[in-house]
Amino acid sequence: MRNMHENPFSAPLTSGFFPLILRGVGYARGEAAVLGGVDMVVEAGSLSILRGANGAGKTTLLRLLAGLVRPAAGAAAWADGARPARVPERAILIGHQDALKSALTVAENLDFWSGFSGLAETPWPRGSDPFSVWAHADVPVRALSAGQRRRAALTRLAFSSAPLWLLDEPTTALDAAARRIVWELVAAHRRRGGAVVVAMHGETTPEGAAELTLGGGG
Amino acid sequence: MIDPASPYLSYVAAAYGACAVVLGGMTWRAWRGWRRVRDAWDRVQRRDRP
Amino acid sequence: MNAFLSVLGRDLRLACRDGAGAWMVLGFFAVGVAVFPLGIGPEPQVLARVAPGVLWAMALLSAMLSFDALFEDDFRDGSLEPMLTGALAPETLVLAKALSHWLVTGLPLCLAAPLLGFLLHLPHAAMPVLFVSLLLGTPALSLLGTLGAALALGARRATVLLALMVLPLAAPVLIFGAGAVDLAVAGLAPGSPLLILGGMALALLAVCPVAAAAALRQAVE
Amino acid sequence: MEPARFVALCGRVLPFAVALAVAMLAAGLLFSLALSPADYQQGESVRIMYVHVPAAWMALFVYALVAVLGGVGLAFGHALAFHAARAAAPLGAAFALLCLVSGSLWGKPMWGAWWVWDARLTSMLLLFFLYLGQIALSGAFDRQARGDRAAAVLALVGCVNLPVVKFSVDWWHTLHQPASVFKFGGPSIDPSMLLPLLLMAGAFKAVFFALWLIRTRTAVAASRVAAARLAGGAR
Numbered sequence: 001m002r003n004m005h006e007n008p009f010s011a012p013l014t015s016g017f018f019p020l021i022l023r024g025v026g027y028a029r030g031e032a033a034v035l036g037g038v039d040m041v042v043e044a045g046s047l048s049i050l051r052g053a054n055g056a057g058k059t060t061l062l063r064l065l066a067g068l069v070r071p072a073a074g075a076a077a078w079a080d081g082a083r084p085a086r087v088p089e090r091a092i093l094i095g096h097q098d099a100l101k102s103a104l105t106v107a108e109n110l111d112f113w114s115g116f117s118g119l120a121e122t123p124w125p126r127g128s129d130p131f132s133v134w135a136h137a138d139v140p141v142r143a144l145s146a147g148q149r150r151r152a153a154l155t156r157l158a159f160s161s162a163p164l165w166l167l168d169e170p171t172t173a174l175d176a177a178a179r180r181i182v183w184e185l186v187a188a189h190r191r192r193g194g195a196v197v198v199a200m201h202g203e204t205t206p207e208g209a210a211e212l213t214l215g216g217g218g
Numbered sequence: 219m220i221d222p223a224s225p226y227l228s229y230v231a232a233a234y235g236a237c238a239v240v241l242g243g244m245t246w247r248a249w250r251g252w253r254r255v256r257d258a259w260d261r262v263q264r265r266d267r268p
Numbered sequence: 269m270n271a272f273l274s275v276l277g278r279d280l281r282l283a284c285r286d287g288a289g290a291w292m293v294l295g296f297f298a299v300g301v302a303v304f305p306l307g308i309g310p311e312p313q314v315l316a317r318v319a320p321g322v323l324w325a326m327a328l329l330s331a332m333l334s335f336d337a338l339f340e341d342d343f344r345d346g347s348l349e350p351m352l353t354g355a356l357a358p359e360t361l362v363l364a365k366a367l368s369h370w371l372v373t374g375l376p377l378c379l380a381a382p383l384l385g386f387l388l389h390l391p392h393a394a395m396p397v398l399f400v401s402l403l404l405g406t407p408a409l410s411l412l413g414t415l416g417a418a419l420a421l422g423a424r425r426a427t428v429l430l431a432l433m434v435l436p437l438a439a440p441v442l443i444f445g446a447g448a449v450d451l452a453v454a455g456l457a458p459g460s461p462l463l464i465l466g467g468m469a470l471a472l473l474a475v476c477p478v479a480a481a482a483a484l485r486q487a488v489e
Numbered sequence: 490m491e492p493a494r495f496v497a498l499c500g501r502v503l504p505f506a507v508a509l510a511v512a513m514l515a516a517g518l519l520f521s522l523a524l525s526p527a528d529y530q531q532g533e534s535v536r537i538m539y540v541h542v543p544a545a546w547m548a549l550f551v552y553a554l555v556a557v558l559g560g561v562g563l564a565f566g567h568a569l570a571f572h573a574a575r576a577a578a579p580l581g582a583a584f585a586l587l588c589l590v591s592g593s594l595w596g597k598p599m600w601g602a603w604w605v606w607d608a609r610l611t612s613m614l615l616l617f618f619l620y621l622g623q624i625a626l627s628g629a630f631d632r633q634a635r636g637d638r639a640a641a642v643l644a645l646v647g648c649v650n651l652p653v654v655k656f657s658v659d660w661w662h663t664l665h666q667p668a669s670v671f672k673f674g675g676p677s678i679d680p681s682m683l684l685p686l687l688l689m690a691g692a693f694k695a696v697f698f699a700l701w702l703i704r705t706r707t708a709v710a711a712s713r714v715a716a717a718r719l720a721g722g723a724r
Contacts, residue, residue: 029632066353068488088353097346101278103285108278115274116354156350220522226534226598233537233594234522237544240587241514241696244580248703255710262717415646419639423629433622433643436615437650440657447664461660468653479646482563486638 009128013163013192017078017090018044020065020164020195026073027060034060037074040212042164042197045190047206050199052214058199059095061214062166065197066093091164096172098153102142106133106152109141114159128158130181146173154178157185165189165196171203271356272364279368289334290372294380297330301384312389319388320398320449327377327402328409328442332434334373335413336420336427338365339484343421349488358481366407366414366476374406390453397452401462405445408469411476412438418483441468492709495569499706506699510692517692521685528682535682537595543690544588545609547697548616549651551581555623556648559641569709571637574644575627576704580697582620588613608662612655619647633712 020042027035035057042048042065050058063069064076067088076084084091100109110133131151141149150173157165165186171179183206186196205211220230283289304322305315342348352358381402382395390398416434420426448461521539528535555574562570589610596605604610627640 063349066349068349068353070489089355091353093349093353095346095349099345099347099350101282101341101345101347103282104278108281112274112278113350115277116271116351116356118270118355220533220536221527224527224533226532229594229598230533230536233540233591234518236590236594237540237587240583240590244583244700245696248700248707252703252707252710255707255714258714259710259717262714419626419643420629422635423626423639425629429622429625429629432618432625436618436622436654437647439615440650440653443657443661447661450664464657464660471653475646475649479642483639483642486635486642489635 009158009188009192013161013194017080017082017087018042018046018163018195020076020078020084022074022076024074025061025064025071025076027057027064027069028072029060035064035071036215038212038214042195044163044193044195046195047186047190047209048195048197049205049209049211050197050214051201051211056214058214059168062093062095062168062197062199065164066091066166068093090162091166092157092160092162093166093168094154094157094170095168098141098149099156100141100149100152103140105138105140106144107137109152110137110155113156117156117159117161129155130158130185131155131178147175147178150174151178154182154185157189163194165194167196167198169199169201171200271354272360275351275356275361275364276368279365280371283368283372289337290376293330293334293373294376296333297326297377297380298384300326300329301387305387316389316391316453319385319390320394320446320453322388323381323384323390323398324401324405324442324446324449327381327406328435328438329431330377331373331406331409331413332431332438333427334369335417335430335434338369338414338417339421339487340417340426343487348484352484352488358484359477362414362418362477362480362484365417366410369414370407370410374410377406378402390449393455394449394452397458397462398449401445401448401458401465404462404465404469405441408441408465408472409438411469411472412441415476415480415483418480418487421484421487441465444468492713496706496710496713499702503699503702503706506695506702510695510699513688513692513695517685517689520688525685526681528679531599534595534598537591538682539685539689541588541591541595542686543693544584544591545613546690547693548581548585548588548613548620550694551577551584551697552616552620552644552651553648555581556641556644559637559644563638563641563645568634568712569705571634571641572708572712573701573705574641575637576708577697577701578620578624578627578640578644580700580704582617582624584693584697585613585617585620589617606662608659611662612658615654615658616651619650623647 022038022040025035025038025040026033034055038057038061040048050061052058060069064071065084067084067086067090070083070085078084078087078090082090099113100106101112104112131154133148133152133155136144136148141152144152154170167182167186170182174182186198186206189196220227224230301322304318308314308318339348342351351361356364378399382390382399385395385398412434413430416430417426419433420430423429444461444465448458448465451458451461517539521536525536527533555578558570558574558577561567562574592607592610592613593603596607596610597603623640623643626643627636630636630639
């Protein structure tokens with residue numbers, strides 16, 4: 001297990017534009033209100049845990065912070081006034097899906113994502129392999145187990161320069177060791193000035209984290 | 219005035235017939251659509267009343 | 269820029285990995301062209317007369333059939349969202365997708381068409397014009413198809429819907445493409461239709477990425 | 490304009506719109522069938538023009554209207570604009586179909602063929618297919634909001650494409666039929682024919698407006714029913 005205290009990230013953090021402030025943000029899918037009046041402040045170095053029943057809008061809020069979805073009511077803006085939809089590269093969203101091509105190998109997938117995020121001068125830098133997926137780098141993704149795919153998907157965090165991490169139930173299908181690595185990565189990201197928002201079920205809230213429970217909506 | 223003995227009478231009749239069918243069809247569909255929604259709205263209203 | 273190249277590289281590698289895709293489109297193109305003489309009859313003059321139209325129409329249909337998977341796989345396995353919210357502007361992503369489709373499908377069609385021209389007794393003088401007209405036309409088709417794929421993303425029966433939407437929009441490209449080859453068959457200079465075809469391709473190069481990017485944003489919302 | 494008030498407003502305006510449509514249609518039919526002379530060349534079949542040409546104008550007008558409504562919906566996010574566009578598109582397609590049918594009925598006596606690849610008829614055929622694609626796209630999604638916005642983008646692209654289609658079909662027509670056959674609708678329209686033509690055009694517009702009002706109100710009311718059902722269900 002590599003020593004986590006070295007810098008696990010290969011991408012420098014772009015200067016954070018924190019805080020990201022949400023005032024009375026609402027979103028409706030079709031006619032049904034999914035998010036109603038969410039107020040939230042994301043500070044540099046903060047960790048926010050989103051809780052709520054299924055359909056409470058946790059994933060929708062994460063997608064809103066990532067700039068994929070525009071709020072139907074209220075406003076969400078970074079410190080410099082930019083709306084998330086205008087500056088999507090400030091956030092990286094790891095959703096339920098793995099964003100990996102099953103026909104390609106792990107190395108090819110991660111080479112793509114490192115090239116896509118602007119680190120193309122070296123192929124997938126072996127240094128940033130916090131989840132040690134390097135062992136099965138040349139295995140096509142379709143041959144991997146759910147946990148291994150999840151580890152490979154989370155490795156994308158290692159070469160993202162986005163200051164805001166948005167993790168949608170990151171620890172599903174992960175074993176205890178991988179779960180610990182996730183929280184160590186989160187802590188390392190916060191230490192270097194980034195912010196993290198995690199949607200979670202069960203699992204105790206780590207200390208020093210703000211908790212936001214979304215209402216019964218949806 | 220339209221000359222009843224004209225050889226083209228059937229074509230003119232067919233053209234205006236098509237016009238009647240299209241306009242009539244549109245009107246009928248529009249009216250049926252509205253009636254269906256109005257009934258659905260009444261059902262929803264009735265179900266809400268205690 | 270490297271984001272653009274990495275998307276292009278990945279799509280080309282994916283196309284090579286399951287190479288069947290490109291070959292199937294070429295196979296469909298060849299079978300489609302070969303079926304016409306069976307229907308129309310073997311007389312060389314008749315075939316030569318319809319050759320430009322048949323070759324161009326089949327190239328258009330073959331291109332159309334290969335668009336549905338363009339965004340569908342990325343949409344389903346979740347890689348479309350990070351690509352849209354990465355450093356790469358959606359418009360550039362659409363260009364990368366259109367270029368990767370053209371390299372895998374459009375270019376082979378250009379190369380195969382003159383060969384199939386022999387099946388239809390296309391005069392040899394018209395072969396180069398056919399190639400050039402397809403060289404200008406297939407990028408336009410790739411752009412239109414990419415727009416259609418973005419619009420039909422997540423829709424029911426996306427392939428049929430895509431063809432129904434895109435074919436009327438592709439009619440001008442077909443008219444000038446086949447028209448140029450017709451003029452060449454008749455021994456006239458095909459210059460003006462080819463220039464108009466090039467102009468249309470450039471116009472689509474400007475319009476399609478913007479419209480497709482808007483459609484992708486809606487698809488992800 | 491929130492939905493409840495819009496539905497009520499439509500209810501009040503509708504009787505007048507229907508009355509206007511009926512009156513205009515009656516006047517149009519009266520003039521086109523009875524009070525106008527036959528053409529010295531075409532005979533009675535010229536009366537088909539009074540259906541064919543206004544239908545073509547309406548098909549083009551409604552397509553532009555749908556594109557504008559789609560644009561407004563995309564730019565400002567008004568659900569009403571999308572409802573109105575979705576209500577208008579099938580009407581435009583119906584007018585395009587009427588134009589094609591009447592064109593074919595007019596071509597048979599004149600050129601002896603049910604379908605002639607004349608430049609304008611071909612452009613109208615392509616416009617009809619653009620309508621089909623747009624309507625199919627609008628209804629192809631589970632979420633109607635997604636379908637509306639995708640159809641709006643297609644309508645805008647289609648609108649930009651229309652002049653190109655017209656230009657290329659005209660070029661195609663001259664390429665394959667250099668000798669210009671009998672010009673559609675004659676060199677210039679005789680004043681006695683202009684009146685019925687304009688009256689029928691006005692009648693078609695009035696009928697369209699009334700039907701469009703009904704269909705838009707239906708669309709808005711339907712979304713209210715869906716919302717009420719969802720809200721009701723949750724309680």
